[in-house]
Amino acid sequence: MTTSVVVPGAVDVAPTVSESRGEASAALYPIALLIDELRSEDVDLRVNAMNQLDHIACALGPVRTREELLPFLTELVVVEGTWVVSFGKVLNADFMQWLGGAQYGQCLLRPLEELANSDDEPRREEAVKSLISIAK
Numbered sequence: 001m002t003t004s005v006v007v008p009g010a011v012d013v014a015p016t017v018s019e020s021r022g023e024a025s026a027a028l029y030p031i032a033l034l035i036d037e038l039r040s041e042d043v044d045l046r047v048n049a050m051n052q053l054d055h056i057a058c059a060l061g062p063v064r065t066r067e068e069l070l071p072f073l074t075e076l077v078v079v080e081g082t083w084v085v086s087f088g089k090v091l092n093a094d095f096m097q098w099l100g101g102a103q104y105g106q107c108l109l110r111p112l113e114e115l116a117n118s119d120d121e122p123r124r125e126e127a128v129k130s131l132i133s134i135a136k
Contacts, residue, residue: 051086051089065099074114087111088127095108108134112134
């Protein structure tokens with residue numbers, strides 16, 4: 001039997017079948033906390049969580065990262081302020097490993113396109129750098 005850690009308004013994190021409930025809760029708590037921090041009012045907490053997206057993506061796995069985490073993050077980019085400049089630094093060619101490989105690099109285009117269309121110059125610059133790294 002598996003359990004899930006559910007953060008309201010965010011993606012849930014399900015443990016593997018081999019984990020016991022106690023181990024699963026202990027192992028997934030930091031990931032659930034990071035997901036919760038992405039929605040926090042505290043900008044420092046958001047930036048911290050954004051800089052640890054690879055941990056969240058690793059816990060979710062490639063399919064859930066593509067289908068749940070990236071749409072969630074894209075929505076954050078659309079509605080949030082300049083703190084998401086760190087988002088452009090994280091979503092680059094290195095992040096493709098968490099999507100399932102280079103063949104899924106196109107999944108990063110939508111959130112990076114939103115950043116690149118920003119009126120904020122640092123956001124645009126980071127998005128363009130990430131887009132270039134993906135194209136290579």
